[in-house]
Every structure is written in C-alpha cells, then in structure tokens.
Amino acid sequence: MDHDVIVIGGGYAGLSAGALLAHKGYRVLLLEKSRSLGGRASYQERDGYTVEYGLHDNRFASEGAAAAVFRRLGREIEFLEPGDPELYRDGRFYPLPNSVGKIFRSPLLPPRAKLSAARYLVMLVAGNPARKYQVSLEEITSRCRSPETLELLRVLSGIGIIAPDLRYSSAGEMAAFLRKALRSKVKVGYPKGGTRQIIEGLREEVERNGQIMTSARVTRLFLRKGTVNQVKTESAAYTAHAVISAIPVQEVPDLFAGKDLPIKFVKKARELVPTAGITLDLGLKEKVSEKKGLLVTSDPVTMGQFTSNIDPGMAPEGKQLLSWYYPLPLPWMKNSEKVDREERHLRDILQDMFPGIWEAVEWERVMRLNMVDGFLPRPGQTKEDRPEFTIPSIDNFFLCGDTTGAEGTGGDTAFNSALRVSEMVDAYLKGRKEEV
Template sequence: MIYDVAVVGAGFGGLASAAELSRKGLKVILFEASNELGGSAGKFERQGYRFQSGATVGMGFEEGGVFDRLYASLGIKRPDMKLLNPIMDIHLPDRTIHYYQNRAQWYKEIDCHFPQHASQIKSFYDEVFKVGALVDQLVERLPVFPPHNFKDWLEMVKLVDKNSLKLIPYMTQTVEDRLKSFRLESNRLFRTFLNGELMDSVQTSVENCPAFLGYAALQTFHKGAYAVHGGLATIAHQLAEYIESCGNEVLLRHPVRNVEKSGQYFHLHSKRNTIFTAKKVILNNSIHNLHDTLSENLGKQTFIKKEKEKNRESWGAFIIHAGVDDRLFRNTDALYHQFIDPNHPDDLHDGGQFLLSLSDPEDKSMAPEGKRSLTLSTHTGVEPWWSAADYEMKKEKMKNRLIQTVDHYFPGFEKSLDLVLPGTPVTFEKWLRRKRGKVGGYAPTGRFSWLDSYSIRTGIDGVYQCGDTVFPGAGTLGVTLSGLMVAKDITR
C-alpha cells in the first residue's frame, strides 16, 4: 500500500497533523516507537498510579482556543477536566503568591504582594494581554515561519496588516527591555516571579526572552489552564481513536529506523525489516533525531546541519514521579505548585526552580484511594548526566534536593511519599527516544533569537517536521500548532 502521508512520532504534533489530514480524507499511517501515545505528554502506570511522562497542564480548551477549535472540527467530545484557578501557587522564600487565572483576582494579588509597584505591574500585564492577543491572532492563521521559499514569503505578506505591524516593537525587544519601560527591572521579587513563569513556559529568563514570545506565554495561563482527567494522554488517545475511525493506522512499538527515497516515494524502515511506502513524510521526533532518521542521501539534502544541532544547547529535565498521601494537600486548592529554593532563589534550573503537579482528587484514574499521583520537574543541563561514574550519586542528590525543598514548604511531605521514581535525561532518551534526553526545544537566547527558529520545512521536498524544536516551539499548544501548520501546507 502507498500512503499519502507517513507520520513518525505520536506526540501532540504528529497526532494533530495525522488527525487533521485524516479529516481531509488523506490516507495516513502514524508510527510510534514506544507503547504509549503522547510523547512527552504521554503516560505510564505503576502499582495503581498513573503518571504523566512530562507535560501536565492542559491548555487551549477555552472558547476559541487551539484544542477547542480542533475538537470542534473533528467532532470529538472534550475530556473531563478542571479549570485551574489559581493556576498554581508560587512558593517564594518569604511568601506564597496565588497565580490566579481570573484577571481581576490576579490584579488583587498583585496589589497584595507588590504594593509599591502595583500600578506599574498591572500596566505591564495590560500590555501582556494586548500583545499576547495579537500574537495569537497571527499564529492561529498557521503561517510557515520562518519563511523558507517564495510561497512562504507570499503567505507572510498576506498576514501584514495594522495588527501585525503593532508587534514589530515587541519582536525587537526582550521582556527585560519592556520591564525597563515600566521601571520594573530592579524589582527583585517581581523579576524572580517572572523568571519562574518564563522558565516554565519558554525555557528562559527575562533578559533572554523576546518580548512577543514571553507575552504570548504569560497571557496563555490566564486564558485557561486545565487539569485533564486521566492526564494529557487522554487527549492523545482521543486523537488516535479519531485517526483510526477514519480508516487510518496508528502503529505502536513501531520505531522508524530509516527514511529513504526511491523515485517519487519515501520508504520507511521499521521493525523486523518491514518497509512502508508514502508520498510524504512528517517527522515528529525532534530535530535532535533528524539525521539519525534520514538516509545518508536525504541527510545531505536538508539545510539542517548535523554538527550544528549536535552542539546547540538545549535543556533536559530531571523528573520525579511519586505517590503521596492525599491528606497532606487538603488545605490547598492548587493542583500545581512552583517552588523557588529558599537558599538559591536566582537559580532557574537543577532544582533552583521546579514545578509540582498533583492529580485532581476527583480524578480516580490517577491514584489508589487516599493517594494522589504527582510529578516534580526541573530543567537541567544534559551533558553532565552522561557520565556513568557518578550518575547514581547525582540522581540521588537531585532527588533529595527537590523533595527536601517541597518538605520545607509542606512539612511531612517526604514521609508521606510512596513509590518514588526519579528520571534524568538518560531516562528520556531510553523511554521517549529523545536524543541525549533533550526536551522542550531550543531556549531563546536574546531579542532576535526567534530568527534562528526552524519552520516545518526540512529543505527536502516532501519531508516536513513538527514538534517542540519547530516554530512556534515548546508546550502542547506550540507542538500542536506546528502539526496543524504541516497539515495545512500539505493540503493547501
């Protein structure tokens, strides 16, 4: 059989592109190397607990949001979920800030914690919401960005209007620059808070984050963040079921070891020397894995250079999956908690800043009775974890640092834990096939770093890419949008 499109990787980008192509009547086959769907937003189960592999927060289900529109177009019923308000509690050394989804409540919280600069911070957020909405309007039109050929440039020109032109100042400044315009750059508390939110969403800090990207991320929290029952893997399974309902195939435990081209068709080599043939290929297994997937001949055709990507910095994640006694968190409504290490408030990685995600007590699929599943996650440098000599010692040290920080804010946490499972970049490579355990795409490094982004194009006619290493970047919304961009381009 010759497929119209073969999709490699059942992360959210691959699932979204395959579902949209299925809706439009194309013959699609989707390959996933592991036995779980969702990639870094997947799941696994141990001893009665369901754990989320990486990403845990549901976004885009508000009216008009990415998943709201996708589900409507596919005719899928949205899963059960809980709107988060507060979105999370942020635990700083001397206070806890309730990060409310509701804008009016959030502004009251600003009054409470930042009384001397409250009016300036609220003006800053007014700008965040205004500019973030403009970014949404632009990105939701699914442009191929950065433009790679004449057709892409032509489509970009069509997007130029009075609203898009308003974004230009924010595409030439960092969030730090915008803080200076509000005389907020020296407010250490607010800066620490913002760094935590930007590190969690855009993988970088205020001085390195392009303003329009940071604003888009910050305003997304306030549009609606959700705890999806069953975890984000529920969304992945619904998309896969839709693909199969259209008569298309989703193959688990089918790694694609090599993609080559002969004549007008691509041939994908999977397990037991099976070969599948397709007219077009979508790679949702990250640019880090690109050259390991393409044949030598195809690898020479792409403009993405192997050595450059090998040396380009990208974050990994240290993660702990565990169970905890439900009683420990009964006095808080928040399911998500961000912690700033009281001894190192300026460290944004390796435990200096990290997120705790708790399962909703109403979601009985996530944990045994009287327990809740949880995930602790922090950014970490990748390379140090590949030294075998002290690997176990480093893992134990990092595990203890995260657990003890939570125990500082929630006394008794360490004693209440059950089934503690730490993971490192080595774990992410083993189970999610992420090269060297790199996750979350490429962190912005300055005001013009967005110009160094990759689009859905590989430079090889008929081979596309989507996922967290492709514009618009990391997070379930970003990777889903990249998948929809590919589907739009293929069916244009």
C-alpha cells in the same frame, strides 16, 4: 503506493497530524518506535494510579491548541479546572500575582514593585510580539531595580514558557503567551484522565482510516528525484505519497544518514536547544494536601501539582499523586553531581512545603530529562528562527512537532504544528491528484 501518508512518531504531534488526515479520508500509516503511544506526553498505569510523563497541563484549556485539533475532528476534550496558582515563599503559600489586578492585591510585592511589575506586563503585552523576539527579558528589564519584580518575571516566564532564566527567555515569545493568556477566559485546563484522554482520542481517530504500528522504529528515509520514496524500519519498508516526520527535528538528519539535507537545515535542527530538568512523581499513601492549583517556588523556579486533587480518578481512593518539575539548563544535565545536588534541593523544598511528605511516599519516580519542551524559547530560537514545516529540496516531506516554528511552547507547538502540517499535506495530495 501503500499509503497516502506515513507519519513517523506517535507523540501529540504525529497522532494529531495522523488523526486530522485520516479524518479527511486519507490512508494513514503511523510508525512509532516505542511500545506505547504518546511520546513525551505518554502515560502508564501503576497500582491504580495513572502516571503521566511528568506534570502535564493544557494552556488555555478549551481555547487552546489541543482543543482546536479535537474540534476539527468533531470531538471535544473534557477539561477540569485546576485551582488558582500559588507561590510558596518563606514557609507560606500566596496567590500567584499573574495579572495586573492580582499584582496590585498581592501582599508579596511592596508598592514600588507593584507598579514596576504591572508596567512590565503591560509593556510586554503592548505591540507586536514579533518585534521583541530577539530581545531577552533580561535586556528588557535591565533598568529594573526591584528584586521582587524580577523574581515575579522569572516565575511567570518559568511557568508560562518554561524559561525561568531571564537571559534565555525571549521577550517576544513571553509577550505572545501573555497576549493569548489575556484573551483566554480559562488560563489552564487539566484533561479528565490526564494525557490518556488526548492520546486515546487521537488513536481512535487515526485508526478509523489508518493503521498504527508501535515498536516500529524508522531507521532510514530514501530520496529519489527530490521526494522521499521509501521509509525503512528495522524490519520492513513502506511507501507513501507524503511523509511527515513528527520526531524532534534534532533527530531528523539521522534519518537521512546525514546526507541529502540542506546544510542550513541540518545546522539549525541539530543546534536547537530544548528545555530540560528533573521531574519527580510521587504516589502518596495518604492525603498530604488539599491544594488543587499549580504550586510554584521562585528560588529556584520549580512547579508542581497534586494531579489527583484535580481529578480524583488519577490515584486510588484515599491516596494522592503529586507531579513536580524543576527546569534546569541543558548543559547542567551532563554534570551528574550538579543534578544530584539540585534533586536534593528539590526534595528539601517539598519537605519544607509539606512536612512529613517523605513518610507518606508509597513509590516515587525521578526522571532526569534532556528534553522536556522541544526548544528553549530564547532569542535565536523563537517562532521565526525554528525549522519550518518543509524542506525546500524535498517535495513530499513535512516536519511536525514541538521543535518546529509553530506558535506556542511545548504541547501547544506540537498541536499547532499538526494543524498547519495536516493542511499543507492535504493541499499537496490534492495538487498531486490534479496533476495525475
């Protein structure tokens, strides 16, 4: 065999799994189709700005999933603490009431709404989240008559698990997020230098004991006697004892040309609905705001931050970098007129928030994305519903990434899946050695 492990995909998940296995001494080959690494968390340099692939924060900072991967590698991520989150409403910013204490202090909520909002948060946090997986937040709040409470829940579900529509937000997934948030001292962190710090740290670790090939798209996996015995790219073929797919599961059936996989898995993988929406990154030639925290609107739910106010190194001196995200339902993304309208709306919101912002724009990048996080955490797509890390009929094939059943949403799922899969692959390879 050419390698111990082949990893397909060089996003957060593939790089983490590759790094964790290389750290254990395995010979890793990582194949990435793009010219650069990072996938949906990649970054690029642009006229002195470090531009990430949209707004990227790390939930729970040093207590979160990326930090756990780095700790296992004997490394640390240097996190910067953003300011407190703020909600923009009626022309003003208010502290976001994202805890029971803040709810009672918030000028945004009338007394009855304070009681009901606090009650829903406590109700969500109490008990086992798994019991509420298949219940939507809309069902849980069906008797709620307070529009302010419902607005707050939309915002919290929007920023916490990227599910601002209560119909499509699993109460159990939200509860799991809130419980973790309650336990963590720091709620969110921004890695110094942005996602670059994470991507480059993982790249170094993979390359200590393995190889990374970019511009290497895997086109086909071949099976023999229930194991993947060949990984083909456009220009070469490779073999390894174990193969990890760290691409979105929606695309995995294509690697097998629609054959060889259990129908149940194919259906589940293909039907998994991601989060989607518009991202807007602005390079600003002058300072527009001093705000350092996550800024949120509630109608519609959108969110953004001045990344360069958290880490001044992200923009040239005297300039600013702003990243904004407007989550939209995936079906809307097919309707370009509708998305045009929402994009105009977002631009108006920013103009209202920061009058004159559009005159300060040096460059802008708008992306209309059909996949932001790998899954929308709605009932039917929860931790217990998403594809697992193995496919029963294939011995040496493992699935990793933010579309699997690992804990959390977005990047957290990607990192958590890598922690799990690297252990499973280690056990598999050790077992193989013993058999031989």
